[in-house]
Amino acid sequence: MKKIYIVRRFIFLSLMFLAYFPQKTEARAYDSYRTFRTKPISLHLDVQYYKTEANFSADGTRDTLPAGHSFQVTDIAPHIRWQFSDLALMAGINVANSESEDALFSRKNSLVNRIDIGGEYLFMQDIWYRFFGRLSYSHPLESVDTNGDTVLTSDGVYKVHPEAILNVDFEGEIYSYLKGGFLLRGSGLSSLATYGVGAEYRFSGYGLGGAVLGGITVINDDYTDNAAYRNNLNNRVNGGSKIFNAINPNYHNVEFNFNVSFTHQSELKVFAGTNILGSNTSSGFYVGANLAWVLDYDPGFGSSTPARPRRQAPEPLFKENTDDGVDQKYFKTIQPVENNYIQQIEGSPKSLKEATTPEEDEEMQINTVPKKKSTPGYKIKLRKK
Secondary structure, eight states, X not given: OHHHHHHHXXXXXXXXXXXXXXXXXXXXXXXXXXXXXXXXXXXXEEEEEEEEEEEEOTTSOEEEXXXXXXXXXXXXXXXXXXXXXXXXXXXXXXXXXXXEEOSSOEEEEEEEEEEEEEEEEEEXXXXXXXXXXXXXXXXXXXXXXTTOOSOOSSOOSOEEEEEEEEEEEETTTEEEEEEEEEEEEXXXXXXXXXXXXXXXXXXXXXXXXXXXXXXXXXXXXXXXXXXHHHHHHXXXXXXXXXXXXXXXXXXXXXXXXXXXXXXXXXXXXXXXXXXEEEESEEEEEEEEEEEEEESSOOTTTTSSSOOOOOOOOOOOSOOOOOOSSSOGGGGSOOOOSBTTBOOOOSSOHHHHHHHHSOOHHHHHHHHHSOOOOOOSOOOOOOOOO
């Protein structure tokens, strides 16, 4: 068991280059309810719209942006998920369209801004719980130019995000989860400890849920003592919003979601959330949807425990060819129905008696021969023609 545990840990840690990071700095609630089945290949489309007209200051107060200032961004993230046994791999891209407004300019930018790859591993499960790990990597295709004049669509840095997630299923169709992780960001940006807790009530193919999600800076930004280095860019191109490229952000969000399963192969989830507390980050709301479609359909997909396939008898290595025109009943084993009777195959009882009854001269010869004590058995005498 110890060796198996070590191997599992090694597999999980080796997934550093196979990760999927779905959002900017926080993961949505719906991606925390996972099932692991044999070979379902699924396609996912995640669409999210976020708008902000305020920031949380360093002391946690909410400050509205100057009149006419705002920022909004729409993310469209298609990806594929391939799960087999206890392991799942994902890969996808993110297309972002952002727009900022200030007193003088309206800026727009649209591009494929990152590549997402990822992996999940199921460490243990039972009927009522699942414990799995997720390791995510996001590779930026957008770079941040501190002297530029283009509105940002992301932080423009690589991100690595390991997480541990526990699903707990209670009686009464209540599904819950608890997760914690660490978000490492490149280019000197601060790193955060992330958390999430949520629950969902499911009935007749529908579900309603809620969650609290957040992140807290645990490793400070390289420019903590020079906040103007990052704030100047946000004031110039992002309408003053601190949604990206902010110094030591902290955020706490509340989110609600509704989902519906059309068939065993498709599911739609819609969600909405808002920033309730924070510091050095934006304050706004977001709405979105996720569509999942399973290509390699497995009847056990989505159930609490995987279905066990029924074992079948192996095919024989050699099988005699009996399709040769010969009546096979001649080769069947004959069992006597009485002690002194052999079952007749062909002919009438009269012909069988004539064939087994000796003539007078043969009977005389038989009587002259000394009789030996014989063992019980069957005797058949044939008449000479």
